[in-house]
Amino acid sequence: MLVAVLLAAALSLGTSAVLAAQSCCVQAKSKGKDCAHPCCVEARKAEKTCEKCQKDASCCDKAIAKGKACAHPCCVESAKEKKICEKCNSPAKK
Numbered sequence: 001m002l003v004a005v006l007l008a009a010a011l012s013l014g015t016s017a018v019l020a021a022q023s024c025c026v027q028a029k030s031k032g033k034d035c036a037h038p039c040c041v042e043a044r045k046a047e048k049t050c051e052k053c054q055k056d057a058s059c060c061d062k063a064i065a066k067g068k069a070c071a072h073p074c075c076v077e078s079a080k081e082k083k084i085c086e087k088c089n090s091p092a093k094k
Helices: 002-019 024-030 038-045 059-065 073-080
Strands: none
Touching: 024 038, 024 059, 038 059, 059 073
């Protein structure tokens, strides 16, 4: 019984981590590009986050929507190295 409870807890944590994974926009920005998904392009034009791709928008997603770079020190340091800040943009668990 305890094993089943622990397994269920591990699976639910894994699922929530996937839902909060790095967005397509954050991944594209780390490569020096803008996301080309039509839904994201339209959202950026309106200076909003994409409701489809950024359900749980990070600080970086919100900055990208406004056409700016995220000002958090951890994100600034990651951007200098052309990386994604994993503190604010959790990588998807495999």
